[in-house]
Amino acid sequence: MPVLETAEGPIWRLRNRRETLTRWFVWFLGIAIFLWCWQQISDATTWFFVWDAPSIAGDILGRATPPRWSYMDNLWAPIWDTLNIATLGTIAALIMAVPIAFLAARNTTPSALFIRPIALLIIVATRSINSLIWALLLIAIIGPGVFAGIVAIAIRSIGFCAKLLYEAIEEIDHSQVEAITATGASRWQVMVYGIVPQIMPAFAGIAVFRWDINIRESTVLGLVGAGGIGLQLQASLNTLAWPQVSLILLVILAAVVISEWVSAKVRGAII
Amino acid sequence: MRAYAEGETHRELDDLLGTTWRRPPLVQRAWLRWTLLIGFAVYLVAAIASVEVNWTRVYEGLDRGAAFVMAFARPDFVSRADAIWNGMLESIVMTVASSVVGILISIPIALGAARNIAPLPVYLICRGIIAVSRALQEIIVAILLVAIFGFGPLAGFLTLSFATIGFLSKLLAEDIESMDKSQAEAIRATGARWSQWIDYGVKPQVIPRLIGLSIYRVDINFRESAILGLVGAGGIGATLNTAFDRYEYDTAAAILLLIIGIVMALEYISGVIRARVQ
Numbered sequence: 436m437p438v439l440e441t442a443e444g445p446i447w448r449l450r451n452r453r454e455t456l457t458r459w460f461v462w463f464l465g466i467a468i469f470l471w472c473w474q475q476i477s478d479a480t481t482w483f484f485v486w487d488a489p490s491i492a493g494d495i496l497g498r499a500t501p502p503r504w505s506y507m508d509n510l511w512a513p514i515w516d517t518l519n520i521a522t523l524g525t526i527a528a529l530i531m532a533v534p535i536a537f538l539a540a541r542n543t544t545p546s547a548l549f550i551r552p553i554a555l556l557i558i559v560a561t562r563s564i565n566s567l568i569w570a571l572l573l574i575a576i577i578g579p580g581v582f583a584g585i586v587a588i589a590i591r592s593i594g595f596c597a598k599l600l601y602e603a604i605e606e607i608d609h610s611q612v613e614a615i616t617a618t619g620a621s622r623w624q625v626m627v628y629g630i631v632p633q634i635m636p637a638f639a640g641i642a643v644f645r646w647d648i649n650i651r652e653s654t655v656l657g658l659v660g661a662g663g664i665g666l667q668l669q670a671s672l673n674t675l676a677w678p679q680v681s682l683i684l685l686v687i688l689a690a691v692v693i694s695e696w697v698s699a700k701v702r703g704a705i706i
Numbered sequence: 707m708r709a710y711a712e713g714e715t716h717r718e719l720d721d722l723l724g725t726t727w728r729r730p731p732l733v734q735r736a737w738l739r740w741t742l743l744i745g746f747a748v749y750l751v752a753a754i755a756s757v758e759v760n761w762t763r764v765y766e767g768l769d770r771g772a773a774f775v776m777a778f779a780r781p782d783f784v785s786r787a788d789a790i791w792n793g794m795l796e797s798i799v800m801t802v803a804s805s806v807v808g809i810l811i812s813i814p815i816a817l818g819a820a821r822n823i824a825p826l827p828v829y830l831i832c833r834g835i836i837a838v839s840r841a842l843q844e845i846i847v848a849i850l851l852v853a854i855f856g857f858g859p860l861a862g863f864l865t866l867s868f869a870t871i872g873f874l875s876k877l878l879a880e881d882i883e884s885m886d887k888s889q890a891e892a893i894r895a896t897g898a899r900w901s902q903w904i905d906y907g908v909k910p911q912v913i914p915r916l917i918g919l920s921i922y923r924v925d926i927n928f929r930e931s932a933i934l935g936l937v938g939a940g941g942i943g944a945t946l947n948t949a950f951d952r953y954e955y956d957t958a959a960a961i962l963l964l965i966i967g968i969v970m971a972l973e974y975i976s977g978v979i980r981a982r983v984q
Contacts, residue, residue: 484856
């Protein structure tokens, strides 16, 4: 225990001198980095606009209320599109994620040396790029519209679903697999009767969880032109139609809350 | 699962003898299973029918798609090096600053949102802040903040800080709520003040989790900072958007590779640090 010797006797300390100095140095470095970052942001900011912000915020709020409820008639079709983007995208992602998960899990992969790293690379690459960027890319390739949104959501979700699924596969109870193997089952039969029943609840949970996230993401995909309610949001923002913007934001908020509620209910019923 | 009366199981087993065993279905009730299946099929047909796909456009796009995939083989870091470097730096600066500020703000809110520490009014207010922050997506917050504060990284910084508060406070508050009471009580029994009680009774129990969550959030903030540029809130997203607009796939590929690389590095570092503190 570090003790400081003084004329009046020893005083207990939490850390010795070197640890204390190291700690101070790390804090100093951290604060210096933060201040430098803040300096960068501050330099890139027009402070005049910032001081003006409260009045602008009040102005926008004044224009945005009350929401233009009659615009709701134009929103039903985009809402349907948004739902389709999320649902079809999730289904497509799951279809692709299942084989990748089986290839990535240590206990089911055919080759830990060659195929597993490739599967892991697909998982990381699809997961680390946001669906908006995928949408941007797909719009450049296959043109704007709902289809690009579906594909963007699907690609983005592969990594997420496959990662959670392969972790579930790695955690299965091995004795059940052995029992099926002992009956003389083939590789595929072992999979169907020994592994799949064990990961089925996890699979359903992942599917619903990701569907919930995808509803959120598909509401904003339209900002880059990939269909759904985001298109209306972008159009309203461009024409500064704030009463429509506030209505759309309310609809998005409602969609997020409802999908979260549905997902929580379904997951509660499964688990 | 229905409970069987005495002897009934045996009768069922007798009935089953000689028949083939079938796997039990995921949904036990037959009518519910069929309703779900048919409803889902009807929805699928309706949904797929309503999606308009311009297949000639898709077919024409395949060349560009191939060009893009090829671009990953020879990404171009050089010809727009300045824009990439500035965008990346701005993304990183926004990530660092917003993570620091977001974490600092979320600690008091987490204390307020833990039912075993905070009185009911404070609890409700803090939970309200968390709910609002979690319900609004980053990109929508960014749009509003850009409209209010003007273009630039300040809007992105505020967006990410705001999003960090909802994420971190919620998880930290849950951790505080599930902490070991006896340690906190022992500190309180020594006659500690409220601040000392938090410092010696609560803090040591939640600090590993706080560090783990913070690093995870830095990772998320970087990923999000990459898209905020699409709406004018600073960061690499603006550069990426320009690259796509100009069909400069090799530059776009370079940016995407950089993002993937940094995210992988961050994930690795966060894994190492989390393993050390927990």
